[in-house]
Amino acid sequence: MSIYVEQWHKYLRWMGIVLVIAVIIGLHAVWFYSFATTKFGEIRDGFLDLRQWDETSGDTLVLDGEWMFYPYSLIASEAAAKTVEAKPINVPGSWEAIIGSNFGYGSYRLTIRLDPDDKQTYAIYVPSVQSASQLYINGALAGSSGQPASKEADYRPYNVPYIAKAAADEHGMIDIVLEAANYIFQPNSGIELSLQFGEESVIVGRNSTSELMQQLVFTVFILHAVYAVHLYMMGIRKKQLLYLSLLLLIVLLTLAGNGSKLIYDWLPLSYEADFRLKGVLLALGGIVLLGLSVHSSAKRLLIIAKRALMVTGFILLCYSALRTGTVSFSTYIVFPLYVLSTLITSIIGIISSRSAPIYRNLYMLFLLTALFSTVVWEYVQLFAGISTIFYPLDLIIAMFCISSLMFKSYLNAVHENKQLADKLQQEDKLKDQFLANTSHELRNPLHGILNLSQTVLEREKSWLDERSVHNLELVQSIGRRMNTLLGDLLDLSRLKEGGIQLFRSSVNVHQVVEKTMESLKYLLHGKAIFMVNEVPAQLKHVHADENRLAQILFNLLHNSIKFTVQGTIAVRADVKEGMLQLSVIDTGVGIESAKLDYIFGSYQQISNQDAAIAASGFGLGLSISKQLVELHGSKLQVRSTVGEGSTFFFSLPFAEEGEQGSDDAGHGTQAVLSDAANSCADNGAATAAGVSAPAAPKRASDRVQHDRAKQAHHELAAEQCAAKEDYRINILAVDDEQINLQVLSNILSADHNIHLHCTTSPLEVLEKLADQSWDLIISDVMMPQMSGYALTGHIRETYDMNELPVLLLTARNQSLDVETGLLAGANDYIAKPVNAMELNARVRTLVRLKRSHRERMSMETAWLQAQIKPHFIVNTLNSIVALSTFDQDKMIELVNEFSEYLRASYNTYDTYKLISLKQELKLVRSYLSIQQKRFSGRLLVAWEVDEGIELMLPPLIVQSIVENAVTHGALSRSIGGNMSLTIQAQDQTVHFSIKDNGTGMSEQLIEAVLNGQNKNGTGIYNTNLRLRRHYRSGLSIKSKPDFGTEVAFNIPLY
Template identity: 40%
Template sequence: MKTYKKLRVFIWVLLFFLSLGGLRLIWSQMTSIPAHPPAVKGSLNLQNWDFAENPLVTLDGEWEFYPNQLIPFESGSAAPARMQVLQVPGSWEQAFATEAKDSYRFGSYRLRVSLPRDTKLTFSIRLPDIRSASGVFVNGQPIHLIGRPADTGEGFIPGYHPSSVTFTADSGQADLIIHAASPSSMKAGGITGSVRFGEEGALTRTVWIGIGSQLAIALVLLIHSAYAVLLYLIGAQRKSVLTFASLGLFAAVAVLLDDGKPLAVWLNMGYETATRTILIAYTGIALCLIQLARLWFLKQTGKRIFRMLQFVYVLYTLFILFAPAYMVSRSSLFLTLSGLSTDLVFLVLMLRTVKREKEDGMFLLLGITAVVSNVFWAAIEPVTGPEPDFYPLDLLAALFALAAYWFKRYFRTSARTAELAERLQKEDKRKDDFLANTSHELRNPLHGILNMAQTVLHTEQDRLTEESRKNMELLLTVGQRMSLLLNDLLDITLLKENRVRLQPKELKIQSVAAGVADMLRYMTGGKPLELKLDIPETFPPVLADENRLTQILFNLVHNAIKFTNEGTIVIEARVRDGHAEIRIADTGIGMDGQQLVQLFQPYEQADSGITSPGGGMGLGLGICKSLVELHGGVLEASSVPGQGSVFSFTLPLAEPFRAAVYPAYPAGPDKNGPFGHDALSPAPLAAAEEELSPASPTGQAAQTARQEQTGWPEKRPSILVVDDDPVNLTVLRNLLASEGYRVETAASGREALSLLDGNGWDLVISDVMMPLMSGYELTWTIRGRHTLAELPVLLLTARSSPQDITAGFLAGANDYVTKPLGAYDLKARVRSLIGLKLSVEERLRMEAAWLQAQIKPHFFFNTINSISILSEIDPAKMRSLLEEFSAYLQNSFDFQNSEQLIPLQRELELVRSYLAVETVRHGNRLGIHWEIDDIPGLRLPPLSIQPLVENALIHGVPDKKSGGVIRIEVKNRENGTEVRVTDNGTGMDPAILGKLQGVDAGEERRGIGLANTDRRLRHMYGTGLTLESSPGLGTAVSFFIPASCMSGDSLQPRKQQKNSVSPGRD
């Protein structure tokens, strides 16, 4: 079977070789010139030649030659001296045998042609490339000049290209004189090619057939080069493709500078320029063949031969460019030998490849056959006669065969690549499925590990060493980042499977950006970073999915934090071309162009130079890009290494802001899709509200049970609801009002803070994503005034990811509810938090009443002793003391002390009774000054002034032997009422004062009574006791009641004062 295949291949090759030979013979026959008399001793007799039947002849033979003479032009002039007979075509070197080899040479050729006497034809002469300047004269008339031959080198001007001249010979004689000149750099001068002669039209057709063949070959070569360049640009970016294109270009130049030299004529090249150009073209062909052989056939031979040949050709190219002209013109033999060596190596390697290639080797074999055919006919030229002007078929056959092999190979490789790509896609799908399944399986054990680690860190904190504690915190950090990675893996799978369904709605980008910024402030890792928002309040709403928009901003800002060690991260927005453009700019390490190209590819990460545990897998930015594109926007990035990066993405504006420019936004997907209701959709709340309305049986039963359980029919707890969406505010107000709560709403965090000064709130419910001040920042501000128990905060969030929830708890939230809101869930959490707050209030009031009821033994015994002594010396004063002591005991055990507020006069009565008893004991050593303004209707917490007076009396006055003065002031100020108790005792130094002002000071340091008073005041008014003291000057303790809180029905904390503390010296 193998022998049969080889025989079949041999037969095909032989037939192809014979076909090429037959075509060459046909071409030679078509372009051949019939036999005719040769020139003899300067004369050629064509009187009997029939130019009508055979219009072309060659003027080959013996020409007269006059070395170093430019003979006269006159027809029939006598021959000058030193005439020689030279063979044309041929070199004139024998005529200058006695002269120096590097001398300037010139001379004249002369031939007398006898023509038919009665001819009326116009004749043409086709001159070959006479090197390197020539002038043509017929019958004494100058016909053509190429360059300028001269009798001295100074007047010589070179010219170099074949040309045709036309003349008439009415007399039947044509005396042809050709002046030729050549510089010393020429290796061979004179007429080295055949001079064709004949009828003008026939000669012109023959010339243009040759030039047309050259142009056709050059065009084919350039087309193949263009195809190769196109293939390279559209994806086949291989060196071999560009090398093939270069080969075609060099070959086209070489063809156009051969034979008729049309390129030299068009560009008016001189001999030197044309010679250097064609040598560079042939050298380029050899270099390209070497490069192709190295790229395609490297397995068949070593690298050394290729490197050696490439080095030789590069040196030769430099030689062509910079060596003197005479040296370049004489180096063609080197190029011929090296070119043959290169061709031989290439042919041998191709033959080896044919043996190895099972599929496309036949094309290579046919190309080799065409090259061998061309070499074979060139070798037998001395036997068959000269070749025609330009024979293109062998070159075309070799070119098409090799191109067919290379393109066939390329297309086969492309098919295999497509097959591999399909297999890779399937494997990629399997990989995604595996990652998704693995992510699901890993989440539960990972969260278990995190919870156990958090528990150990919390319960064993006192036992852990500093290094162990840091390791546990690092474990939690790595685990949290792994949790984010698992979430990204799930998201990337959903995006690839087109299972992400957006729930677009009108959103304020200010709200989302503020929430994300506040969330990430807790995740900066202690870096000196500043997060800035630069979004105007008037920025129009966008149409987006709140959950996904938060995810986009979170990933982009988190990425900026990750790669920014210090500086600023700015979130800004603007309107551009009818869309909202959001930009996140950082001052981090930046990226280069190559990193930007791969930035949004899954599993690709820029080499940041920053290493951190749990650095991720490069999924976040790819997810952001996909989510932005799902919204109809574009995510882009720009960066400068060392200066920072800017990420920007676009979103469609909400309907009212884009309707004039853009068509209506397509309707969103089914609300019952994979992500349930819209993130803030009132649908579930409205349904629950209807179900729980008083008109429904369920609502009536719930209301009865509610009143029985909470006891709130008379005093309704107050709830402040904060959200920038009016629809959500309305729904929440109606839902909570049906539960018996007093509900007020605020459209922003700042408005909520202003309302906090005017009511006694039991609960704050806030959305997380709000403009200017997010829910996180609002919660953090509230926690600066109230503890978790004094004013609970319930956050509403569209995302339930661990980082969102952690950010809320770190800001100080008591609890959170995930959107879409469930009515039962929301009401249960509200009831629980309000119950907690009311329980704390009750505990504080009962604690104050209990503390007052616990009369200190020394006070009781001192008073009894005073009464006993006065009974003997001053009975009237004794009776007065008994009345004051009785009033003090009655007020101390009064049930009103457990109430939230009492009139000012009630509190002052208790203080006066207490001071009356103490004045008897201290006598003239104690001075009391009262400054009480008339403030109608003023109510304040019970037992709020008496502990301050008792503190001043016990710790201020006794420290001075001369006694002291206590000043009690109740002053009406511009924004409220100030209560101030001052003594002129010894005071305290700054160290003791600092300890008393410490926010972490325990009750054992501050005193139980004053600590209780301070907590109640802060709970009521937002600020507690303020302590001022100087050594030797005394101490002042004061508190402030805002004007908005002086009504008995409106109690609410106020912004904390600068030195708000819980001082005491109980």
């Protein structure tokens, strides 16, 4: 079976080569045809007639043909040489047949005749002249590369492409003289590649396109080379990645030295250095290619060829690095033959490979074939003298293959890592299971030891001597310690499985610490260590699992005892951010900073040289403590200095007042700590409930715009409270100095209606804007994260000065500072030090401003609610009377609808209150039914409403727009009209659309209605204001005179 598979793989490889070659040949043909140059006329005796050529065709002409050559004469720069006899020479081509050697110098000449009236600017592209040249147009120097000279001492070789502008003289003639010299390059001389002639924009554009494509391809090559090295450094230790990276760089630098020769823009290379670099790159590329493609398992003949070529490559590498002087013909030929030989050997090696996966062989074949095509194409152009635009497709194919190989290597590495990780997890699980089972088995004998020793101690204590009693007590302590270790093993297993639950209650921390220290005192025997409980006895209780808290403290204290030779171990309580922070502090050996990252891992032990004897146990205590602390919603952290000791600390929330135990004293230290926890002194406090922790910073602009709908609901809730009970004033204060916040708290706390929320972070202010309705922002001006001016500007992006007043506190009372604050959008300012009476007065003034704004909006809503127009009532009653004489059934229907409409319109619900969409639509239905009955067939209503939408919205939002669409829209025409109501749920919003085919409005009228400048559009103006107030977005009106109107808006779903 394997024979057939191998044959199939070989067949696939050959088919892949054939397919890639076919594709490459086809792409070359298409590319060459698309960017081909043309010939017009024939150059003879250095003359070309282009009078019949259409210069606007966009064609690029090649100036191939019979130029005139002046051997050993520089006719443009040396006037005396113009008498030298000229000889015809074919361009492109060497002057060896005329001079007898490729070393020497001379001048090429071509005269182009154009129409005398031709004022067009042309350009000549000179791709390659060996090995220095200067181009003169009508006697003026137009471009150069290097410095040609009659003496080798004055000669400077340099061969890069350049473009020269050309324009006909008054007789329509362009006289082209190209001076060239070569004293270094033996294989060739003079014009190597075809010169190109055409309109300046065409030549420049063609050259720019070629350079741009080269830069793009080279950039991608560099990125993939870096990516391959990065994969290797990340842990995918496969030498193929380094080979691929090196191969990419070699191909990049080699090709950058050809064509447009961009390498000269990157590196300050001389002509000789360029050839040395090319030689080194070609030799090294062959070595890398052989190492990548021919493996040690290849056939013997291939191994021999590989070794021979690699030895040859090293020889060429050394020769290129050390070579000086002229470039010989043999050197010029050897390198292409070497590269082609390595490519062919590599292709054969891939085809015959059996060890590598088929996908890798196929990609390598495609890669080598593409590189082979690139090399062949480069040398074909060079030897044939063809100058064309850069061809990138072979390199793109090669890049695709290399990318696929790297990506596949990455996927394989990920798969292997996953398999190893799964295996490690399985082994780790088996290990934990073994330890858990062992702990279970050891508990039985341990139970006997503890109980028997306890029985003996209680029964025989009066008969035993002091030493025996001490030994039995020691057995008890050691047994309890062993029980704790076994418990750790079980807890570790349960923690990994998520099987531990916390049973929280009100916990007296002082007592827990005291009991835990008592259980560990036996470990202090023989050590000069003092354990100190610095937790106040009357400390406010915490909300925690008492047993788990004792376990955490036990592990931390036991760890400190192990690694402390002498000194003090203390447990201290502090209040941080409204929570109790417990710290276990020792004066032990400390922990190196490099080890702090992994000490909380399972089975990890600190192995300091001074503590090697003390290190014992399983190394589970810190790991279990860390996970138990995290279950409490906190984080176990450590600070340590080698030789000075360590501090482990974590935080716990305080218990609610109702959870306090009977031993809660409520005075002394507890009162102090409770007050501290409930003040603004720690990182911005709220009320007596505790301190609100600063949130993680985000972008300020995102915070201001966050959850606008949520803020609208908070405002509505506050409005309802304001209407029903004593007014609650919510003030948010921000200052980077805690003492300043404490001052504000002391001043404003005298007013029981004021609820002050403090923070030290301006970014947190922007986050809290959507949490609830705020009546006032008090901000310091100078803060590190964001100034008060910037904070005010961000607030004003969403809230105007009436919606949310801002009071700035500043230590500077200069007029410029005040002006800056007011321009930023602040309502008022007050200078430090703050006067209590002034602060209270300004706060009250700004709060009344906010309340008056809210009351005004409320009054406008109530006014709109009362807008039942008298003529509508009178007309409806007249319709009822008229129907009573000939259609009593219809009259009864109209009376019922009118009754429903009046009941809904005069409903006494609070104007602050949100009503359901169904309530709003009930009023709309009644109104439309009355109007349809009154106007019979003149009013047609289309109703497209998703009845399943559950939405709360301010009252009379839809009804006022519908009434406007009927009165001023559909019924504005004498023949009547149509009105449609569409309500549809979208992603996170409900879309409302009310359309009519009435007389429509102009853009000016729409603007006047929305701005409140049109008296007839008061309802629309009020509705727009209410929508903007509640949802930060108003009405969208689209209308055109005589074509009707559409009014639309969106309300968020939440």
